Amino acid sequence: MLARLPKRYLAILVALWAAAAALAVALVLAGRDVALERAQRSTVGYAAILAGEIAHAFQAVHLTLGAVADSYQLEGGPPRNDAAFQQMMLRRLRDLPFVRSIFLIGPSGWLIHDTDYPRTPDVSLADRAYFRLHQADPARDRAVSGPILSRSGTGWFLAATRRLGRSSTFEGLAVAAVQSSYFREQFGRIGLGASDFVALFNHDAMLVARHPQGEEGIGTSYAHIPLFRTYLPESATGSYFTRHSIVPGRRVVSYRVIEGTPLVIAVSRSNSAALSEWRRTAVGAAVAMSALTAMLALFVIHVIREHAREERARERREQADKLEALGQLTGSIAHDFGNMLHVVSLNLAVLREERSDRHLRDQALSVAQQAVRRSAGLIEHLLHFARRRPLALTRVDLAAAVAATKDLLQHAAGPFATIEVVPGGELPEVVCDTNQLETALVNLVVNARDAMAGSGRVVLRTYLCDDNNRPAVKPGRRGARFVCLALEDSGSGMPEGVRKRALEPFFTTKGEAGTGLGLSQVYGFMQQLGGSMRIDSAPGRGTTVHLFFPVAPAGGVA
Amino acid sequence: MSAQRILIVDDNLEAARALAVLLELWGHEVFLAHDGRAALEQVRRWHPSVVLLDIGLPGMDGFEVAVALRRESGQALRVISMSGMSREDDFARALQSGIDHHLQKPVEPRFLQSLLGPR
Numbered sequence: 001m002l003a004r005l006p007k008r009y010l011a012i013l014v015a016l017w018a019a020a021a022a023l024a025v026a027l028v029l030a031g032r033d034v035a036l037e038r039a040q041r042s043t044v045g046y047a048a049i050l051a052g053e054i055a056h057a058f059q060a061v062h063l064t065l066g067a068v069a070d071s072y073q074l075e076g077g078p079p080r081n082d083a084a085f086q087q088m089m090l091r092r093l094r095d096l097p098f099v100r101s102i103f104l105i106g107p108s109g110w111l112i113h114d115t116d117y118p119r120t121p122d123v124s125l126a127d128r129a130y131f132r133l134h135q136a137d138p139a140r141d142r143a144v145s146g147p148i149l150s151r152s153g154t155g156w157f158l159a160a161t162r163r164l165g166r167s168s169t170f171e172g173l174a175v176a177a178v179q180s181s182y183f184r185e186q187f188g189r190i191g192l193g194a195s196d197f198v199a200l201f202n203h204d205a206m207l208v209a210r211h212p213q214g215e216e217g218i219g220t221s222y223a224h225i226p227l228f229r230t231y232l233p234e235s236a237t238g239s240y241f242t243r244h245s246i247v248p249g250r251r252v253v254s255y256r257v258i259e260g261t262p263l264v265i266a267v268s269r270s271n272s273a274a275l276s277e278w279r280r281t282a283v284g285a286a287v288a289m290s291a292l293t294a295m296l297a298l299f300v301i302h303v304i305r306e307h308a309r310e311e312r313a314r315e316r317r318e319q320a321d322k323l324e325a326l327g328q329l330t331g332s333i334a335h336d337f338g339n340m341l342h343v344v345s346l347n348l349a350v351l352r353e354e355r356s357d358r359h360l361r362d363q364a365l366s367v368a369q370q371a372v373r374r375s376a377g378l379i380e381h382l383l384h385f386a387r388r389r390p391l392a393l394t395r396v397d398l399a400a401a402v403a404a405t406k407d408l409l410q411h412a413a414g415p416f417a418t419i420e421v422v423p424g425g426e427l428p429e430v431v432c433d434t435n436q437l438e439t440a441l442v443n444l445v446v447n448a449r450d451a452m453a454g455s456g457r458v459v460l461r462t463y464l465c466d467d468n469n470r471p472a473v474k475p476g477r478r479g480a481r482f483v484c485l486a487l488e489d490s491g492s493g494m495p496e497g498v499r500k501r502a503l504e505p506f507f508t509t510k511g512e513a514g515t516g517l518g519l520s521q522v523y524g525f526m527q528q529l530g531g532s533m534r535i536d537s538a539p540g541r542g543t544t545v546h547l548f549f550p551v552a553p554a555g556g557v558a
Numbered sequence: 559m560s561a562q563r564i565l566i567v568d569d570n571l572e573a574a575r576a577l578a579v580l581l582e583l584w585g586h587e588v589f590l591a592h593d594g595r596a597a598l599e600q601v602r603r604w605h606p607s608v609v610l611l612d613i614g615l616p617g618m619d620g621f622e623v624a625v626a627l628r629r630e631s632g633q634a635l636r637v638i639s640m641s642g643m644s645r646e647d648d649f650a651r652a653l654q655s656g657i658d659h660h661l662q663k664p665v666e667p668r669f670l671q672s673l674l675g676p677r
Contacts, residue, residue, distance in 0.1 A: 251577045335642035340639075342573050343570070343576055345663075345664040346576035346577050346580055347576045350580050356579075364579070367576060371572065538598075
């Protein structure tokens with residue numbers, strides 16, 4: 001049943017489906033890349049904005065420290081905790097909201113001026129790393145320290161430092177305590193996503209500030225993460241994907257060294273957040289694709305069912321046709337046998353009759369015997385139709401074989417019809433069974449005779465097929481050559497409807513006189529030979545039957 | 559058995575001739591026709607008392623010929639039909655066409671003989 005499905009049609013459908021699925025998968029995968037790329041661009045942008053702001057803040061701090069240091073110099077080193085000098089420092093501090101205090105340290109490490117004075121006690125800061133850095137290198141103009149936990153309990157800060165004086169001897173430092181919390185607030189203001197993470201490190205990998213999640217890890221070294229191990233040594237700015245950052249999970253990280261400072265800003269976003277929108281699209285696509293697949297499957301099932309239904313209907317029709325044909329055949333046989341038995345029965349009655357003379361009896365016997373012989377002929381005819389006898393195939397010169405049957409055909413045509421055989425010339429031999437050929441030709445000539453109402457002309461021609469007149473052959477046999485035998489009569493011709501059905505078994509136009517087996521038998525014979533048959537006919541223009549015989553292969557016969 | 563004037567109508571020449579010989583041997587006077595038109599002419603010319611009519615005739619079939627005969631000759635004429643292949647409704651059709659007896663071929667000669675006897 002499935003053998004007769006419109007397979008090509010289904011294959012195209014499945015191919016279209018596969019193409020749609022492949023396209024959907026490709027689009028979804030491309031969408032994923034696009035989403036990650038967008039996240040990357042976004043983090044690069046945030047890192048640049050934050051780096052700019054922080055650089056700007058430190059620039060302001062250094063300018064202020066420079067101004068304070070210059071004032072200190074100009075005033076010739078005002079006395080410790082001079083009120084006027086402190087007022088100047090406090091004024092400057094107001095312009096720097098991210099700086100908690102400004103203070104000056106003398107060359108021995110003691111605080112000499114402090115915006116926090118007198119709240120901060122008199123302390124020595126000689127042990128601070130930033131102090132020692134400048135003390136060891138008096139030529140150093142400025143520096144920014146690592147994160148420092150305030151001794152006065154005000155949290156983490158960075159010390160921006162500037163030396164006092166211009167000589168080669170160490171005269172002390174001006175220091176601004178830049179609050180770590182300032183950066184956190186800054187990070188929180190620029191509209192980062194919920195999963196975004198910002199970390200500010202100094203150059204030796206100490207965490208200075210983070211957003212969000214408070215102060216955890218500040219002052220700790222993160223020298224082990226890829227930023228410091230791999231990327232920063234390569235380039236001052238960059239972007240990469242990693243599963244090893246401060247926060248767990250796969251993330252895209254963009255970093256940038258902050259100009260004029262020893263600080264590095266890193267902005268990262270989790271892949272899962274970057275892909276959340278994409279994920280919705282992908283789920284949508286998967287749902288749509290599933291729906292399409294389900295619809296397609298339902299459609300295919302529907303087509304298969306429909307096809308099966310049609311197939312069953314067709315089989316029933318064929319069965320009905322077969323039964324009808326069988327009914328016709330049975331009727332026709334019954335009729336013929338009825339008639340012949342009738343003749344036999346009547347003649348037997350003549351024989352039995354006392355009054356009949358010798359002549360009548362002889363005649364009756366002869367007629368009855370003829371009827372019996374014709375019955376036997378009918379049986380033969382039927383058996384021939386019932387079982388296709390195997391062909392006795394030989395190489396045959398078709399023109400010669402046709403010429404040899406001329407007398408027989410003339411006999412079949414009757415006294416008022418002329419059989420004409422046109423000489424065929426040199427033709428290749430064909431594969432054929434001469435006995436069956438004879439039967440086929442007799443069948444055709446009898447048809448011609450009937451079509452010509454007894455008188456007329458039947459012309460038989462043999463010729464090699466050219467491209468203008470060749471049978472429709474199965475693909476794969478296109479190279480086959482054929483010799484054609486055309487049998488043309490001057491009869492009444494057939495209307496289109498009759499011509500189309502002429503080869504059907506049991507189809508007859510001769511009413512009860514025909515069996516409808518003649519042409520179908522010829523057709524069967526040509527099929528068995530691997531040849532073909534065609535009928536050209538139109539009412540009033542006679543009929544030409546073309547028989548196409550395959551040319552015998554070089555060498556032997558199959 | 560009284561002699562009858564019998565017209566045999568059959569396109570099968572052998573069957574017609576054999577039947578003619580037999581009927582003549584039985585002492586009847588026999589005429590032949592091979593189609594419906596000829597049958598009607600023969601009836602007009604010879605006025606047979608019985609027509610033995612084949613159903614499967616070329617042109618008009620036996621039923622049509624029977625109707626025409628009945629119209630032409632009235633109820634006096636006996637029409638006996640014969641058919642090589644009788645379908646179930648043929649007997650009903652024969653009755654409607656005014657046929658007195660419908661026989662299935664092969665016809666049993668003795669039965670025919672008894673039919674042709676005096677009415």
